[in-house]
Amino acid sequence: MTTSQSTLRSIALAQPATIRVFERFHLDYCCGGNRPLAEACAQKNINVDAVLAALAESTAAAQPARDFTQSTPSELIQHIVSTHHAYVRNELPRLLPVAERCAAKHGPVHPEVIQIERQLHQLGTELLNHLSKEELILFPYIEALEKFHNGSGPAPHACFPTVESPVQMMLSEHEAAGALLIEMRASTRNFTPPADACPTLVGLYDGIDAFERDLHQHIHLENNLLFPRAIALEKEVLIAH
Numbered sequence: 001m002t003t004s005q006s007t008l009r010s011i012a013l014a015q016p017a018t019i020r021v022f023e024r025f026h027l028d029y030c031c032g033g034n035r036p037l038a039e040a041c042a043q044k045n046i047n048v049d050a051v052l053a054a055l056a057e058s059t060a061a062a063q064p065a066r067d068f069t070q071s072t073p074s075e076l077i078q079h080i081v082s083t084h085h086a087y088v089r090n091e092l093p094r095l096l097p098v099a100e101r102c103a104a105k106h107g108p109v110h111p112e113v114i115q116i117e118r119q120l121h122q123l124g125t126e127l128l129n130h131l132s133k134e135e136l137i138l139f140p141y142i143e144a145l146e147k148f149h150n151g152s153g154p155a156p157h158a159c160f161p162t163v164e165s166p167v168q169m170m171l172s173e174h175e176a177a178g179a180l181l182i183e184m185r186a187s188t189r190n191f192t193p194p195a196d197a198c199p200t201l202v203g204l205y206d207g208i209d210a211f212e213r214d215l216h217q218h219i220h221l222e223n224n225l226l227f228p229r230a231i232a233l234e235k236e237v238l239i240a241h
């Protein structure tokens with residue numbers, strides 16, 4: 001039962017359909033999701049009852065959303081890579097040239113578009129590095145840990161003392177990406193194009209808005225499900241051996 005004292009994280013985990021409500025109210029359910037709904041709403045001056053009503057409505061009308069709480073770490077990894085990493089890799093090469101064109105065309109009158117182009121470029125560079133670290137270092141280690149735990153693989157070798165080190169690094173990179181998107185959102189009044197915007201700029205802002213939504217779901221699955229599970233799995237393995 002969802003109350004104003006439930007954490008955003010727990011609500012999103014129990015009912016993934018509620019994520020669209022958090023997006024609508026701009027409530028952070030991923031990096032900053034470990035706090036009660038009432039506190040998050042008070043901080044943003046949002047009426048908590050309105051959010052509770054919207055949450056109830058979203059779950060009543062929801063299609064059966066995919067529930068990952070019972071997924072194994074390797075199933076989660078497979079989903080994250082094939083859905084969210086693929087989304088980042090598809091969308092960035094599409095959005096970046098559009099942002100360049102918009103900055104050249106609208107920048108002289110709307111300087112925030114030039115800033116958006118720079119920030120999107122920075123976000124893209126940092127995120128692609130981030131995905132590579134997950135796919136080349138952290139995720140293979142978690143998969144090997146799971147195999148070892150199941151008795152179907154050798155003890156995994158790591159270039160870090162415990163999985164918490166790369167996890168901490170990934171968490172701070174998630175924070176940085178989220179912060180960059182918050183800045184972009186603020187400078188564009190929630191990605192609202194200026195009145196004289198051409199359809200390309202309207203499409204760019206819509207694309208970045210969707211990019212942010214996907215990134216939030218992506219980070220939610222990593223921060224709130226995969227990483228805690230990997231840390232717990234490693235502890236179990238260390239105790240057992």
Ligand SMILES: [Fe+2]
Nearest residue numbers: 080131134222
């Ligand atoms: Fe990821």
Ligand SMILES: [Fe+2]
Nearest residue numbers: 134170174222
């Ligand atoms: Fe990540």
